[in-house]
Amino acid sequence: MSLAEPLAAAATAQRPARRGLSARLLRKPSAVAGLVLLSAILAMAALADVVYPLDPLDMVGTPFLWPGADPDFPLGTDMMGRDIASGVFHGARVSLLIGAVATLMSLVIGVGVGAVAGFFRGRADHLLMHVTELFQTIPPFLFAIVIVAILQPTMTTVVVAIGLTSWPSLARLVRAEVLRLRDGEMVQASIVLGLSDARIILTHVLPNVMAPIVVSASIMVASAILTESSLAFLGLGDPNIVSWGSMVGAGREVLRTDWYVATVPGLAIVAAVLALNLLGDGLNDALDPRQNRR
Amino acid sequence: MTSNASRSLLLRVASLAVGVTALFGGTAFAQAPQNGGTLTAIVQPEPVTLTSAINTAAPTGFISGNVFDGLVDYDLNLNPKPALAERWEVAPDGLSITFFLRRGVTWHDGHPFTSADVKWTLENVWKTIHPRNQATFGRVTQVETPDDHTVVLRLSEPSLAILSSVNSNGAQVLPKHLYAGTDILNNPHNLKPVGTGAFVFKEWSKGNHVILERNPNYWDKGKPHLDRIVFKVIPDAAARAAALEKGDVQYAVFSPVPLKDAERLAKLPNLKIETRGYEWLSPWLFFDLNVDNPYLKDVRVRRAIAHAIDRKAISNIVWYGFAKPAISPVPTTLGAFHDATVPQYEFDTKKAEALLDEAGYKRGPDGVRFALTHDFIPYGDDYKRTGEYLKQALKRVGIEVTIRSQDTAAFTKRVYGDRDFDISSAWFAAFSDPQVGVTRAYWSGWVGKNTPWTNGSGYRNPEVDALIAQAQGQARQEDRIATFKKIQQIVQTDLPSIPLAELKFFSVHAANLKDVVTHGDQIYGSLKDAWFDKTASN
C-alpha cells in the first residue's frame, strides 16, 4: 500500500513527456488496490437490483441472525430482520451517490472561488473570501445539521447540506496554492507575454493545483460519506432509503450486544473511504505536472 | 378506588416484569436502611427548569420531586398516601375537597409552609399557567383557608380527577413568599428551587450536573438516607450504558439505555432493571390517522390499517418486549377504567385487503392502492423503527408509505398545528385517571389548536365530546367508569387512532441501591427512601 513517491521518481531517468494517465496510474500498486476496491463497490452498487431485487427495507428474516448463521443471509439480519447484505449492496449505491453529487457541488463552487480569488487578488479576492469566510465561520458540520433540520432530512437535503458546507476549505486551499503560483516565474512570464487571464488560469494555474484538488476531491467524497453517517448518528438521515450511514446509525444502539449490525456497513464505509484515498494518492502522482516537465 | 381494582392492578403490574425482573428483589425486607453516601443519577435530557409547577417535562419532575413534596404521594397501586396533606375529605355531594396540612413543615429557607402557599399556588399557577392543571382544577371556584393548616376547595361540579393529580408533579406547591407578585415564569427560583422536600437544591452547572443535598430538617424524621444526589447529564445512550455498567452512575430512569442493551445490563450482577415506578404515567403508543385525509376519512380504510398491523410484532420485535399489545387507549394499568370488551382488530392481512377493496381502493397494476406519509414522533430510534414497521406492514396490503423525519418542533407544528400529515405516531401518558391523560386525544376542542399531544387525528364526534364532559362532572366513580367505557367502545369503533402498545419504561439502578422504587409515581417522586447497602459485595 505504498503511496506516492516522487523522490524515487525524481531519481529515475528521463521519460517520455506524456504517457497515458491510466498507464501511470496502473504502475502504482496502491492505486491499483484502490481502483480494484472502488470497482468492486461500484459493481455492488450497479448489481444491487440484480443480486437483491427486494427492497432492502423489507423484513425478510428472523431478527438478529448473526453472519453465517443462515446461508440465506450471509451477512446476517438486523434488529428488524432486514437482510444486511442486501442493505450493503443497495447502500453502496446511495452512499456513493451522496458522496459524488455533494463533492461535485463543492468542487464547482470551491475551485471556482479559490482560483478566481487567488489569481485576481485585490477586490475579487476580498469579496470572495468574505463569502467563503461567511460559509466557513459557521462550523460546517453544525451548518449541515441546521440545513438538514430546517429542510427536513431527505436524501436531497443531506446532499445539499454536505455540498454547501464542504467547499470553503477547498476554496482556501486552491487560493493558497494559486497565490503561491501566481508569484512563480511561470505565471509571471505568461503575464508578461500578455496571455489572457482565463487562459493563464486554465493552462498555467489550474493544472499546477490539480494535484491538491484531486487529493481533496478524493478526501471530500470520502468525507461526504462520513458526514452522512454522522448525520445519521444524530438521527438526521432519510428513513426511506438505506445508506451505509443510516445502517450504522441504526445499528449503534445494539453495538454492545450485536456489534455486527453496525460493523458490517461500517466496514463498507471504511473500505470505500480507503479506496477513494488510495485512488486519490495514485492520481496525485500520476497527475503531478513536475513529472511531465521532466 | 376500590381495593379489588387495586389488587388486580398490582397483579398486572407484577406481570409487567420483563423476564429480567428485579421485582421484590431479595433482602430489602430484612435490612434496616443505612445512612450516608452520594447517589449519582442520570437526568436526560437536561431539564429546562427545576420547578414542575410551570413545566411538567419528565427531567424536571425527576429532580423536582426530590426538592418539593406533593400534597400526596401515590403508592404502587396508585392510592394516595399522606405527604404535605396528612388527610383529606371529599364532601358527599362531591362539591368540596378539604386538605388537612401537616404541621411543622418549613420551606428550605426556614419559612413555615402553610395553607396560604397552597391557595396562592392553586389560584396563580395551577389554574393559570400550569400546562395540564387548568383542566383538572377548572371546576374549583373558590379556595378557603380557615386556618394555616386547612385548605378547602369549593367546586362547581364534582371533580374526582383532582385526587389523582395532587402529587409533587401533578400539583406542585410553590413558596408564596418567594413567588407572590413576581413574574412567575421568570422567577429566579425556578432555577434555584426552594421546596419542602427531602433534598435541598445546592447547585446547577448547566450542561453538567445538578446537585441536591440532604435536608436535615425534613419533616419525615429519619429520612432521607442519602447525603447527596448528583444528577448528571449524559446525552448519548451508549455512554449512559457504559457509565451505569462501570458504576460511575447508580440510577437512571425513562428507559435510559437502548432496549437491547437493557437485556445485557440486566444480566450484570451489579445492576438491576426496574419497570415499577411508572404506574402513575401509564404510557401507551398509538398511530393517529388524519381523518381529514381523503383515504383515511373512510372508517373501512382505518380498520384495514389496524388489521394490517401485527401489534405483537411491534411489542416483541420493534420494542424488544418492552411493551405489550394494547387494545384500548385506556391502558390496563388504569384498572377498572380499562374496557377489555372493545372491538378488536386482529392481525389479518386478508381482512385488511378485503376492507380496502370494499372501500373502492383496488390494487393498481403496480400493486399499489394509494400512498400515504408517516411522521414518527422524534423521540428516538424505537419510534423510528415503529414507523419502518408500519411502512413494511402497509406495503403488504398495497399502501405505499413514505416516512418523514423531523425534530420535535417541526413534528408538533405539523401534526397539531398545520395538520399536514397522514399517519403520525405518539405516546401519551394516560395518568391514573383517563380524564387527565386519555380524553385529550379525542376531544374535538383540541383539533388544530397547535397544542402538542392532544387530538392529532382530527376526530370530531359530538357524542364523545358530551361523554367526556359528563365524566368530568360525575360524583360517583362507578358512573365515571361506565362513561369512560362507553367512550372506549365508540372510539375503538370509529378508530381515529390505533392503540398499538402499552409501553414499559424501565429504570436501571445499582444492585446495592435499595428502596429506590417505593411509589407508583416514583420517577416524579422523592428518593427519600433510597439507601446504599454498604454490606453488599459490589
Next chain:
Amino acid sequence: MNRRRVRFWAGRVAHMALVVLGIAVVNFFLLHLAPGDAAQVLAGEAGSATPEYMAALRRQFGLDQPLPVQFVQYLANLLTFNLGFSFRHGLPVLELIGQRLPATLLLMVASIGFAVLAGSALGVVAARNAGRLLDTAISTLALLFYATPVFWIGLVLVVVFSVGLDWLPVGGMTSVEAGYTGVAYAKDVARHLVLPAATLGLFYLAIYTRLMRAAMLEVTTQDFIRTAVAKGLKPRRIALRHVLRNALLPVVTMLGVQVGSILGGAVLVETIFAWPGLGRLAFEALFQRDLNLLLGILLCSSAVVVIVNLAVDLLYTVLDPRIELAR
C-alpha cells in the same frame, strides 16, 4: 511599513465586523425558516399544554412580535454587544456561552494539538521512509483512523479504556462527587479530557499525517531544495530549515480551515462523552428552537474562526516571505 500595518489591521477589523454582521443576518433569517418555535418545544417536552400556556410562553419569549421587529431588536442588541436572552435557560446568552466556551476551547486545543503534533511527526517519519514498510504502516493506520466514523471510535474507546480497562472516566468533565480543587481538579479534568480529545484528534491526525507527508515529499523536489543540496548543505539542516518550514504552509492553512470544522466535530464528541461544551449546546439549541442562543453560538464561533484565520494569514508571511500581507 508601519502605515501599511495600521491599514492592514483597520481593514481586518472592518472585515471582521462585516463578516460577523453577515453571519447575524444570514443566520437570523435562515434559522427563522425552521418550522415550529421554542414554545412548541417546551410544550412538547412538558407532555401537555393549553393554548393559554403556549401564548404566555410566546409572550415571554417575544415570539408574538412580527419577525422584522424581532430582527431590529436583535440587531440593536447586537450593536451593544448584547447577544440576547435564552428564555429556555433563563440566562443571558453571553453568560451561557461564557459557561460553555472554556470546555470547548480546551477540547479544541487539546485535540488539534494532538492531531498536529502527532500527525506531523508521523508524516515526517513516513516521508523520510517513503516507500518502505514503515511508511505504508503509518499511512494505512492514519487512513484507517480517518476512514472510521468518529462516533464509532469514541464508543470503542469508551468500551476499551473506561469500561474494560477502567483507566479513564466514561464521560463528563469532572468528578463532581469527589469535589476536587486546585491541582487535583486540573488532573481530574485532564483525565476526563484524554478520550474526547483523542477521539476528535484521531480523525484530524490522519489529515495532518497525509498533508505533512505529501508536503514534505513535494517540497523536497522543489528547485530551491535541490539547489540547497547542490550547495552542499547537510540533509538534516535542509529538513529543518527549508523543508519543514515550507511544508508547514498547507498544515497552517488546514489549521485555519479546521477551527470551524472542529467545532462541528465537537457536537459528536461532546455528545458521546457528555462534554459540557458549545457544540452540544448549539445542537440542543437548534432542536429546542432556542434561536437567540444558537445565533449567539454561531456568532461566537465565527469570531473565533475570523481571529484564527487572521493569525494564519500572519503566519504565512512568517513561514513564506514570498507572500505579502493581503492589501
